[in-house]
Amino acid sequence: MKVTRIEVLELEAPLEKPWRIATFDLKSLLATVVRIHSDEGLTGLGECIVRLGPGATRAVIEEVLAPVVVGRDVFDIEGIWDDMYRTMRARGHSRGYLLEAISGIDIALWDLLGKKLGLPVARLLAGHGRTELPAYASSILLDTPAVMAHEAERLAAEGYTGIKMKVGAAQNEDIARMNAVRKAVGPNVDVMLDANSGYDAPTAVIVGQHAEKLGMFWLEEPVVPDDLPGYRRIRDAVKSVRLAAGEGEFTVAGFRPFLEEGLLDVVQPDIARAGGFTGCRRIAAFAGAYNVAVAPHTGASGPICIAASLHFAAATPGLLTFEHMYIYNPLHEMLAQPLPQPKSGRIAVPTAPGIGVELDPSAVKRFLRKGSAQHAAS
Ligand SMILES: [Mg+2]
Numbered sequence: 001m002k003v004t005r006i007e008v009l010e011l012e013a014p015l016e017k018p019w020r021i022a023t024f025d026l027k028s029l030l031a032t033v034v035r036i037h038s039d040e041g042l043t044g045l046g047e048c049i050v051r052l053g054p055g056a057t058r059a060v061i062e063e064v065l066a067p068v069v070v071g072r073d074v075f076d077i078e079g080i081w082d083d084m085y086r087t088m089r090a091r092g093h094s095r096g097y098l099l100e101a102i103s104g105i106d107i108a109l110w111d112l113l114g115k116k117l118g119l120p121v122a123r124l125l126a127g128h129g130r131t132e133l134p135a136y137a138s139s140i141l142l143d144t145p146a147v148m149a150h151e152a153e154r155l156a157a158e159g160y161t162g163i164k165m166k167v168g169a170a171q172n173e174d175i176a177r178m179n180a181v182r183k184a185v186g187p188n189v190d191v192m193l194d195a196n197s198g199y200d201a202p203t204a205v206i207v208g209q210h211a212e213k214l215g216m217f218w219l220e221e222p223v224v225p226d227d228l229p230g231y232r233r234i235r236d237a238v239k240s241v242r243l244a245a246g247e248g249e250f251t252v253a254g255f256r257p258f259l260e261e262g263l264l265d266v267v268q269p270d271i272a273r274a275g276g277f278t279g280c281r282r283i284a285a286f287a288g289a290y291n292v293a294v295a296p297h298t299g300a301s302g303p304i305c306i307a308a309s310l311h312f313a314a315a316t317p318g319l320l321t322f323e324h325m326y327i328y329n330p331l332h333e334m335l336a337q338p339l340p341q342p343k344s345g346r347i348a349v350p351t352a353p354g355i356g357v358e359l360d361p362s363a364v365k366r367f368l369r370k371g372s373a374q375h376a377a378s
Pocket residue numbers: 194196220221247
């Protein structure tokens with residue numbers, strides 16, 4: 001089965017109320033969707049993570065990667081991946097838009113392969129074989145301690161035993177938020193803290209040490225991804241709260257220093273950023289060598305990324321927990337059938353061939369970015 005054409009769709013869903021995190025206000029949700037056509041009439045769907053500039057991902061796919069991928073046998077995924085990565089690697093492009101573009105193509109190729117063989121990708125990966133996953137509720141957005149505590153209480157009552165809350169703002173405000181949430185849910189709920197890289201290292205140490213007293217489960221992205229000295233300082237000072245990071249990393253090479261130096265307890269590759277199934281499988285195997293757990297990042301991405309993440313998580317031996325975004329994401333309306341939703345903190349893995357999702361053409365039309373529609377039809 002050969003690749004004949006790669007179609008790219010830039011999608012955008014404005015939000016009525018922006019999502020407030022430590023370092024960013026998300027005013028609209030974006031996705032660059034990849035549809036790969038084959039000579040057997042089957043098509044595969046993929047998604048590239050995008051927070052700004054979906055047109056940049058499109059250009060990388062159309063101008064850099066499509067010439068490498070079109071005409072190739074869909075069964076040669078790992079070789080195609082290496083050839084895509086090789087295009088610009090020696091010129092310093094081993095992160096960013098290039099890897100995000102590769103991710104969308106890789107997901108679409110695995111989807112195609114699954115459809116061709118009549119198998120869900122979770123089975124195709126011949127991994128752990130989970131049919132449902134432990135899922136935690138992500139994430140309580142920054143607000144007053146009282147509002148965040150009330151939300152945590154509501155989620156615990158829904159049956160979640162793991163709940164993530166945003167921090168990464170002013171130190172004393174965050175400490176008040178953490179105190180309120182812990183008090184609201186009691187000692188038996190795992191509470192994860194996500195700073196979205198909003199701290200400097202000294203603040204992260206103070207917050208992390210307070211989190212130790214509260215028995216918090218993990219502290220995520222305390223500082224920016226490339227602040228390795230900061231991660232070292234935090235690791236030296238915070239012992240009993242797990243350190244989690246990796247949604248801003250792209251390859252095994254990016255995770256290498258974090259794992260070699262023992263800086264993380266949980267890695268969080270995003271399948272739509274860190275090279276799709278092929279790239280994330282390599283990262284998970286690498287983390288396994290250090291006995292470090294995997295908790296895939298999903299965040300504000302669209303439903304194709306979420307579906308792919310479910311399959312990846314189901315197959316990954318070192319899976320710790322699945323990030324279920326419980327906040328309404330309008331991009332999910334692009335699907336013909338909705339994704340599985342968690343019940344009492346567990347979520348089912350889709351069982352249809354490939355990643356198991358189809359687009360609703362009229363919804364997709366609604367989300368097409370202005371000025372990109374004509375391009376998408378070509
Ligand atoms: Mg995060």
